[in-house]
Amino acid sequence: HMWSAMHMFYKRSLCDPSPYHSQRIAFLDQWVVTKIVSDFKEFNPKTWKPTDTYKGIFNGTYPYDRVTNKKWLHDIDHLYACHFVNGNHWVALDIDLGKETITVYDSILSLVDDKEIQNFCRPFAKMIPSILSTMVSATVRKKSEKQFTVRRLKKVPQNDPPGDCGVYTIKYIECLAIGCTFEGLRDETIQVLRRKLAAEIYDSVGEPQITHLFTDTAK
Secondary structure, three states, X not given: OXXXXXXXXXXXXXXXXXXXXXXXXXXXXXXXXXXXXXXHHHOOOOOOOOOHHHHHHHHOOOOHHHOOOOOEOOOEXXXXXXXXXXXXXXXXXXXXXXXXXXXXXXXXXXXOOHHHHHHHHHHHHHHHHHHHHHHOOOOOXXXXXXXXXXXXXXXXXXXXXXXXXXHHHHHHHHHHHHOOOOOOOOHHHHHHHHHHHHHHHHHHXXXXXXXXXXXXXXX
């Protein structure tokens, strides 16, 4: 459902007029998030070079069903992502390419401590600067491998008892993209929001078609 929700947000971003507060945002495909986390295990900033797949992700030309033709930093300021942490929990990430920060929106603050959140976000905090240093002209951004600053907000709607972190994560991203507050996002309304979201996703994207997972170009 996270993959489908991000696909729905991407499709909405193509609408004219856009429902979002800015044209300079992008929604990271769930496959891209998984790839960055996986590739980070062998990441060395001194020797790492972006593959054609990463160049496509940066240029907004990959995955093929997520094309925006918008380049990071040139056309995009914020990347939004759903990140699965601790093996059992979803959080939302707002990656600010200009300010070089990653803001974490977490519906169960007591589940994972701040230090662990830093570790879970390290793949993005360290790999994205390397992508930018390789792909962005030095006249636009000074080349730097300095990792992005990660911070987790403390005053966001909380899920208690747990079980709806996925819905909270999707709604955090939707509100951030639209530019509205989190008012109305609470446990008392979450089941209604879950059903509404499921209907919206089905109307927008139908059954998931994750074709790019099976191509030979995903390297």
